[in-house]
Amino acid sequence: MxxxxxxxxxxxxxxxxxxxxxxxxxxxxxxxxxxxxxxxxxxxxxxxxxxxxxxxxxxxxxxxxxxxxxxxxDARGLRPVHEWTGGFERFWNESFDRLDAYVRDLKQARQEE
Amino acid sequence: MxxxxxxxxxxxxxxxxxxxxxxxxxxxxxxxxxxxxxxxxxxxxxxxxxxxxxxxxxxxxxxxxxxxxxxxxDARGLRPVHEWTGGFERFWNESFDRLDAYVRDLKQARQEE
DNA sequence: CCCACGCTTTCCCATATGGGTATATGATAG
DNA sequence: CTATCATATACCCATATGGGAAAGCGTGGG
Known part of the structure; x- marks a missing residue:
């Protein structure tokens, strides 16, 4: 294919x-x-x-x-795309937090070395 | 290309x-x-x-x-897509109306033939 | 220390492009 | 009715696939 x-x-x-x-x-x-x-x-x-x-x-x-x-x-067809991505809305905040925490952990770990 | x-x-x-x-x-x-x-x-x-x-x-x-x-x-990258399509939000309603009016006109025209 | 397991890369295809150029269509204005 | 202008198609390329099969590789665990 x-x-x-x-x-x-x-x-x-x-x-x-x-x-x-x-x-x-x-x-x-x-x-x-x-x-x-x-x-x-x-x-x-x-x-x-x-x-x-x-x-x-x-x-x-x-x-x-x-x-x-x-x-x-005729923008109606864009609506499904908007909605599909919208289905990830809570995730892009959440993953942001996670990454943030991840970075913080890294820094901390480095300091503790 | x-x-x-x-x-x-x-x-x-x-x-x-x-x-x-x-x-x-x-x-x-x-x-x-x-x-x-x-x-x-x-x-x-x-x-x-x-x-x-x-x-x-x-x-x-x-x-x-x-x-x-x-x-x-890591859904953060989907946000731009959501926002881009969001930029057409007012258009997908508007174009709906227009199409509607268009169809109505067509029907009317056909009746008047 | 070494092996087996989980993943990634490499090949090999058929296909569907995105673009430009040249050409065919088509419909409008006289 | 027809010359023209506006668009759409037909070709022709180089390229980037999505997939499966097979081989390469890294490393976790025993």
């Missing part, structure tokens, strides 16, 4: 930095591909491909607007 | 389903690789490789325990 397809799920889709940038850019409003490509500093076909992935996992919608095709955000 | 390395950042690391499973499993406490491999239904080397990735992005720590090496959760 190889790596999973980026279109397989939202987690995979947002693993790509450029795609995350696109989502952030779209928070400011709808945009045509060309504009996004410029802001990303990549070619138009490149941007198109990322948008395709985002569209396939449903994070982005497109609509015709005159001569342009405007891409817009 | 190819796809970015899974070890490049947390987003990439958690893009893999098995790795997400590992993190969930570790919420129940530390575990040796062998045990995780069984719970994941994969070979032990396979599990080891996933753990390596998680370790490299800092989502997991390991410590020696007798003859075993116990892997434990």
């Amino acid at each position: 190889a790596r999973a397809a980026t279109t397989s799920d939202v987690f995979n889709a947002i693993a790509e930095p450029q795609r995350r940038k696109i989502l952030v850019l779209l928070r400011a409003g709808e945009r045509p591909v060309t504009e996004l490509a410029v802001e990303l500093g990549m070619t138009q076909p490149g941007a198109s491909k990322h948008l395709r992935v985002l569209r396939e996992v449903g994070l982005v919608r497109d609509r015709k607007a005159g001569k342009h095709r405007l891409y817009g955000l | 190819a796809r970015a390395a899974t070890t490049s950042d947390v987003f990439n690391a958690i893009a893999e389903p098995q790795r997400r499973k590992i993190l969930v499993l570790l919420r129940a406490g530390e575990r040796p690789v062998t045990e995780l491999a069984v719970e994941l239904g994969m070979t032990q080397p396979g599990a080891s490789k996933h753990l390596r990735v998680l370790r490299e992005v800092g989502l997991v720590r390991d410590r020696k325990a007798g003859k075993h090496r116990l892997y434990g959760l």
Whole structure:
């Protein structure tokens, strides 16, 4: 088996930095591909491909607007990711404490040598 | 260029389903690789490789325990992901409304035909 | 002191990329 | 109806996988 397809799920889709940038850019409003490509500093076909992935996992919608095709955000798909990571909320504090204690122990141990 | 390395950042690391499973499993406490491999239904080397990735992005720590090496959760790295997706919170409601309105418009338009 | 056990690394594959370039589509404005 | 502009696809690469099998290794324990 190889790596999973980026279109397989939202987690995979947002693993790509450029795609995350696109989502952030779209928070400011709808945009045509060309504009996004410029802001990303990549070619138009490149941007198109990322948008395709985002569209396939449903994070982005497109609509015709005159001569342009405007891409817009549909952030609902990010909610599961937010919730999944949220399931670790109590752990990231807890582990912080543990690590903290761990470091303290180390220092203490060193002093007692 | 190819796809970015899974070890490049947390987003990439958690893009893999098995790795997400590992993190969930570790919420129940530390575990040796062998045990995780069984719970994941994969070979032990396979599990080891996933753990390596998680370790490299800092989502997991390991410590020696007798003859075993116990892997434990360090969820702090998930916080940025939680926060990043959180930045879209107001959008996933908003876009819901928009879509809703969009669908309503469509229906209306169809009736008026 | 040495061995067996638990893990990690190394190989070997098939596959899915992320990108750029060149080309095919498509739909809009005249 | 058609020339054009905006996008999407088709190719072509180099690369980084996720997996299993097999071999390497470190060290805990007897």
